[in-house]
Amino acid sequence: MVNVDPYMDVESSQQEFIDRLFCPEPQTCLEAVRHLKNSVIGSNKQKGLVIQMGVLPRLFQFLVDKNSSPELMIEAAVTLGSLARGTDKQVEALLGAGLINVVMRGLASPHPKLMEACLRCLRTVLSRKDAPVEVIYDDPCLIPHLVRLAQQNSSSVQECVMTMLYSGCQTAEHQDILCESGVLDLLTPLLSCNVYRVQIPSLRCLAQMCYQNEKVSELAVAASYMGKSVPDVLVSLMSRDKNTEMQLTSAKCMTYMFRAGALNADDSRIVYKALPTLVRMCQKDVSPADRVEGAETLAYLTEVDTELQRIASISDHLIPTLSELLKYRATNENGEEFSYSEVSKRDAITRVVEEVKMAQEMKQAAFKAFSSLAANDEDIRRKIIDTDALMDSIVGSFTDPNPRVRLSAVRCLHSLSRSVQQLRTTFQDHAVWRPLMKLIHNANDDILTVASSTLCNLLLEFSPSKEPILECGAVDLLCQLTRREDPSLRLNGVWALMNMAFQADHKIKAQILTTLGSEHFFSLLSDPDVDVLMKTLGLLRNLLSTKPHIDHIMGLHGKQVMQSIVLILEGDHCIDVKEQALCILANIADGDFAKNFIMSNEDVLKKLTIYMMHSNVKLQIAATFCISNLLWKEEDGSLERQIKLKELGVLQLLQQLLSTSDTTLFERVKTALHQFSNSSGT
Numbered sequence: 053m054v055n056v057d058p059y060m061d062v063e064s065s066q067q068e069f070i071d072r073l074f075c076p077e078p079q080t081c082l083e084a085v086r087h088l089k090n091s092v093i094g095s096n097k098q099k100g101l102v103i104q105m106g107v108l109p110r111l112f113q114f115l116v117d118k119n120s121s122p123e124l125m126i127e128a129a130v131t132l133g134s135l136a137r138g139t140d141k142q143v144e145a146l147l148g149a150g151l152i153n154v155v156m157r158g159l160a161s162p163h164p165k166l167m168e169a170c171l172r173c174l175r176t177v178l179s180r181k182d183a184p185v186e187v188i189y190d191d192p193c194l195i196p197h198l199v200r201l202a203q204q205n206s207s208s209v210q211e212c213v214m215t216m217l218y219s220g221c222q223t224a225e226h227q228d229i230l231c232e233s234g235v236l237d238l239l240t241p242l243l244s245c246n247v248y249r250v251q252i253p254s255l256r257c258l259a260q261m262c263y264q265n266e267k268v269s270e271l272a273v274a275a276s277y278m279g280k281s282v283p284d285v286l287v288s289l290m291s292r293d294k295n296t297e298m299q300l301t302s303a304k305c306m307t308y309m310f311r312a313g314a315l316n317a318d319d320s321r322i323v324y325k326a327l328p329t330l331v332r333m334c335q336k337d338v339s340p341a342d343r344v345e346g347a348e349t350l351a352y353l354t355e356v357d358t359e360l361q362r363i364a365s366i367s368d369h370l371i372p373t374l375s376e377l378l379k380y381r382a383t384n385e386n387g388e389e390f391s392y393s394e395v396s397k398r399d400a401i402t403r404v405v406e407e408v409k410m411a412q413e414m415k416q417a418a419f420k421a422f423s424s425l426a427a428n429d430e431d432i433r434r435k436i437i438d439t440d441a442l443m444d445s446i447v448g449s450f451t452d453p454n455p456r457v458r459l460s461a462v463r464c465l466h467s468l469s470r471s472v473q474q475l476r477t478t479f480q481d482h483a484v485w486r487p488l489m490k491l492i493h494n495a496n497d498d499i500l501t502v503a504s505s506t507l508c509n510l511l512l513e514f515s516p517s518k519e520p521i522l523e524c525g526a527v528d529l530l531c532q533l534t535r536r537e538d539p540s541l542r543l544n545g546v547w548a549l550m551n552m553a554f555q556a557d558h559k560i561k562a563q564i565l566t567t568l569g570s571e572h573f574f575s576l577l578s579d580p581d582v583d584v585l586m587k588t589l590g591l592l593r594n595l596l597s598t599k600p601h602i603d604h605i606m607g608l609h610g611k612q613v614m615q616s617i618v619l620i621l622e623g624d625h626c627i628d629v630k631e632q633a634l635c636i637l638a639n640i641a642d643g644d645f646a647k648n649f650i651m652s653n654e655d656v657l658k659k660l661t662i663y664m665m666h667s668n669v670k671l672q673i674a675a676t677f678c679i680s681n682l683l684w685k686e687e688d689g690s691l692e693r694q695i696k697l698k699e700l701g702v703l704q705l706l707q708q709l710l711s712t713s714d715t716t717l718f719e720r721v722k723t724a725l726h727q728f729s730n731s732s733g734t
Contacts, residue, residue: 073110082124085114089131099138108149115154115170122163129158129166133173143180152177152187159197168209171201175212178219185220195233202238207247214242214253221260230261231268240277243285248298255289255301258282262308269312272305283309287321290329296342300349303329307353317357327353327360331367334374334421340410347374347417351424358428365425365432375439377418380411412454419446419460426467433471443482450491455499462491462502469509476516485510485517489524497538504533504544511551522552522560531567539581546576546587553594558604561595570609577616582629589620589632593639602643610649613640614656621659627668634663634674641681650682651693657700664705669714676709676720683727694728703728 072084088107092098114120114128132155135146151173158170178185188194195217202213221230230236235257242254262269275282289302306326309315315322330353332338333346354360364370422442426433436442449461465484468474479485488510492503507526510517530552533545549564565573576588592613596602606613613636620633637656641647650656663675679702682693697703706728709721 070105070107073107078121078124081114082121082127085111085124085127085131089127089134092131092134096138096142099135099142103135103138103142103145108146108151112150112154116157122166125158125161126163126166126169129155129169129173133169133176136173136176140180143177147177147184152184156187156191156194159194159201164205167201168205168212171209171212175216178216183219185222185226188216188220189226189229195230195235199234199238202242207245207250210242210245210247210250211253214239214250214257218253218257218260221257224265227261227263227265227268230257231271235261236268236271236275240275240282240285243282243289244277244280248295251289252297252301255298255305259301259305259308262305262312262314264308264312266312266314269309269314273309273314283315283319283321287325290325296333296338299329300333300342300346303333304345304349307349311352311356317360322353323360323363327364328367331364331370331373334370334377335368336373336376340380340414343377344410344413344417347377347421351417351420353424354421355424355427361425361427361429361432365429365435371422371425371435371439374418374421375442377414378442378445380414412452412457415445415449415452416454416457416460419449419457419464423460423464423467426464427470430471430473433468433474437468437471437474437478443478443484447482447484447487450487455496458491458495459499459502462488462499462506466502466506466509469506472514475509475512476514479510480516483517483520485521486524489521489526489529492529497541500533501538501540501544504530504541504548508544508548508551511548513551513554518552526552527560527563527567531564534568534576535572539579539584542576542579543581543584543587546584546591550587550591550594553591555597556594558601561601561605564591565595565605565609570612574609574612574616578619582626585625586629586632589629589636593632593636596636596639596643596646599643602639602646606640606643606646606649610646614649614653618653618656618659621663627670630663631670631674634660634671634678638674638678638681641678644687647682647693650678651696657697661700661702661705664702664709669712669717672709672712673714673717673720676706676717676724679706680720680724680727683724685727690727698728 072080073088075081075084088102092102111128111132114124115132120128132146132151136143136151138146155170155173158166159174161167161170177183178188188198198213198216202210217230217235221227239254239258242250243258245251258272262272272282277285283306286302286305290299290306292299294302303326306315306322307330310317310319310322310326317323327350330346330350334343334350338346350364354364422436426436446461446465449457452458452461465488469479485507488503488506492500492507495503507521507530509515510521511526512518526548530545530548533541534549536542536545549568553561553564573588576584577592579585579588595605596613617633617636621630637650637660641650650660660675660678663671664679666672666675679697682697684690685694703725706721706725709717710725712718712721
């Protein structure tokens with residue numbers, strides 16, 4: 053065997069090299085492949101040259117040819133595995149040449165070393181970003197085969213299999229397939245195997261399988277090994293004597309099980325282990341990447357539960373710790389601020405790019421955590437807003453080039469905007485509406501959804517921001533949102549208009565109606581999304597308030613309004629929708645002239661009497677309130693209206709309702725009866 057420099061120039065000896073690979077002598081081929089393997093290790097340049105030389109088909113042939121010796125097949129598989137560690141372009145060439153199909157055949161080899169070499173190669177390919185992970189689902193026998201390999205073989209095989217399954221678990225369908233293929237049964241003992249390189253991909257696979265999947269999460273919680281449940285195993289893996297990665301990944305598994313509904317918020321393993329672990333992961337002594345993952349996972353854990361938000365907010369100085377993530381600066385290995393004069397110009401540029409990315413990741417993770425913590429509790433919001441320069445950091449992040457930072461910043465602002473006090477103080481001091489409106493005009497749909505939700509809060513009646521937002525063209529913007537296909541954007545558009553119309557003057561109401569257009573406005577009253585329908589009814593209710601506005605709007609659109617209300621009362625809608633429709637009728641009944649639209653419509657009057665006796669008390673209250681407004685004795689024509697309603701049996705129905713046990717309905721009934729008794733002497 054001739055010793056050759058492994059870093060030789062492949063191009064210079066190309067012909068000799070190819071001749072040796074295609075030599076009929078098996079030993080010569082074996083030596084050539086070994087030489088090729090040594091030449092490409094650690095060198096992307098050599099990998100690229102080898103691929104350009106067109107030797108991939110020959111390596112594939114060695115691997116699938118039954119006449120090849122096991123040694124030659126193993127060397128070919130190892131060489132392909134090394135090539136698979138190359139650049140994205142090089143891996144693309146390998147995939148295009150058919151690498152996956154070839155190495156998959158080797159997974160069924162009776163030779164353990166060949167099987168493992170092929171498995172490692174496949175693991176390398178599938179664990180890359182944007183890998184073609186669907187290939188492991190193309191053959192329904194593959195995943196069960198991988199499970200059997202992991203059950204019967206070494207820890208190195210188990211590591212490869214779990215890494216592949218973790219990388220390949222990207223959709224709900226993938227989760228279910230893995231579960232049905234016995235992956236949970238495989239995972240359970242691997243979590244307790246005390247082999248770190250096996251436990252970590254196993255934990256990550258478990259997390260991926262449980263994420264937003266109720267069925268898999270419940271099965272995982274119920275699973276056990278050696279009498280110890282999976283959650284209890286995870287608790288042991290969160291012990292402080294374990295390294296950060298293991299603690300963090302175990303806490304992530306617990307978080308996903310909880311959010312999928314398999315564990316309760318008051319489970320001691322969540323409250324006293326997972327949550328404190330994630331809080332600890334945000335501390336300064338943890339690596340930047342792990343701090344990011346810890347803060348993001350903590351945000352997900354606390355997002356929907358008020359008590360977990362409260363506990364987290366008072367745990368280990370969390371709020372000041374999270375604020376430090378907004379001020380991230382690179383440090384050297386001694387913990388001192390990094391000096392770019394210590395390295396070459398090229399390395400410094402690379403380091404700057406990396407640190408900018410890390411600073412962005414830190415910032416968006418902190419905003420996510422603040423957003424979750426501030427979702428419900430006013431005291432927590434105040435503590436967060438009191439954080440040094442937080443509002444400046446949020447507003448400044450609206451122009452960050454990273455869309456994830458912009459999105460998390462506006463989510464944080466949205467949570468904080470739920471505070472009445474802060475809307476009147478901090479939000480006004482920083483004129484938050486101005487950069488928010490600018491962001492909305494240039495936002496993608498994800499950011500636009502959250503930003504428009506925030507705008508809904510800024511347009512509440514007590515918000516000082518309402519007037520300046522109106523002055524900068526908010527009506528046009530919001531009306532455009534109501535025309536979007538995404539129901540979330542339509543909802544926010546209508547919701548904000550509803551808030552805008554509350555106790556507004558006639559000019560604003562007229563502007564809303566004109567900009568929306570009557571055809572589109574009434575089409576929203578038949579929107580298939582129930583939330584959009586509810587807020588559109590709320591908008592109409594706010595438009596139809598105060599007598600002059602009610603009479604004016606009904607004078608212009610009364611026929612369409614009544615048609616829409618009748619369709620809703622007759623339709624298959626939920627109680628809340630029908631209650632809102634009846635409340636609109638009550639507002640119309642409060643108008644001086646608008647009430648004639650009800651009195652002249654026998655069908656509507658009959659519907660009111662039916663809803664007065666409905667089994668749902670909320671509908672009874674709304675219908676009775678409408679009747680009371682129609683009966684009001686101090687308004688012109690009240691006697692005629694009372695006579696007509698009495699003929700319809702309204703007086704008798706009101707008297708029957710006096711027996712109600714609901715105090716609100718009882719008071720409504722008394723008020724309505726009072727109108728009858730004072731005008732007709734009955």
